[in-house]
Amino acid sequence: GEDVEQSLFLSVREGDSSVINCTYTDSSSTYLYWYKQEPGAGLQLLTYIFSNMDMKQDQRLTVLLNKKDKHLSLRIADTQTGDSAIYFCAETESWNRDDKIIFGKGTRLHILP
Amino acid sequence: DADVTQTPRNRITKTGKRIMLECSQTKGHDRMYWYRQDPGLGLQLIYYSFDVKDINKGEISDGYSVSRQAQAKFSLSLESAIPNQTALYFCATSGGVGQPQHFGDGTRLSIL
Numbered sequence: 001g002e003d004v005e006q007s008l009f010l011s012v013r014e015g016d017s018s019v020i021n022c023t024y025t026d027s028s029s030t031y032l033y034w035y036k037q038e039p040g041a042g043l044q045l046l047t048y049i050f051s052n053m054d055m056k057q058d059q060r061l062t063v064l065l066n067k068k069d070k071h072l073s074l075r076i077a078d079t080q081t082g083d084s085a086i087y088f089c090a091e092t093e094s095w096n097r098d099d100k101i102i103f104g105k106g107t108r109l110h111i112l113p
Numbered sequence: 114d115a116d117v118t119q120t121p122r123n124r125i126t127k128t129g130k131r132i133m134l135e136c137s138q139t140k141g142h143d144r145m146y147w148y149r150q151d152p153g154l155g156l157q158l159i160y161y162s163f164d165v166k167d168i169n170k171g172e173i174s175d176g177y178s179v180s181r182q183a184q185a186k187f188s189l190s191l192e193s194a195i196p197n198q199t200a201l202y203f204c205a206t207s208g209g210v211g212q213p214q215h216f217g218d219g220t221r222l223s224i225l
Binding site for chain 2: 030031033040041042043044045048093101106
């Protein structure tokens, strides 16, 4: 079945850029998402990209998609302490009625002072 | 006010008890979902519903049941709770095929 893989932990110094990587197996993926989960809260949609796009930028966030390698990344510029959270990569197919979103296990981003 | 509201936020109960977790939404979405989250395992889909009369099992539905009382309400029940159902439970909604899911803040459930 479909799978989404991401590393479990990432440590970054405050002010540096964070890059969180994700790989997926479903070649029919059409929507790819990044969610952020802060302690005690639910998942908050950060951004998403359609599979016909290579890049999407939104303020400090840049999403890069390499469809050939099935690789998605999220870059956070000028990382702040408020960016400390778990980040989930997810994908779905837009043509499938049962459009279950497949989530990765999440990457915990730790900010070093 | 939150668009997706879960109650209760926290619950501690004993093995064998019946528990209901409730979810209501003001987003007007037809699609609703229940997930559980365990440390290191990410999110696992329990049940999902595309409208009031369309309910489907997810990957880990055993031991759980759901009820879609209205478009805005989707409840999850544990008929006879067991300790390995201790987890964080999330409700989510979606506006349609390919649309992102919007999550509630979760219910932390502990079964002793």
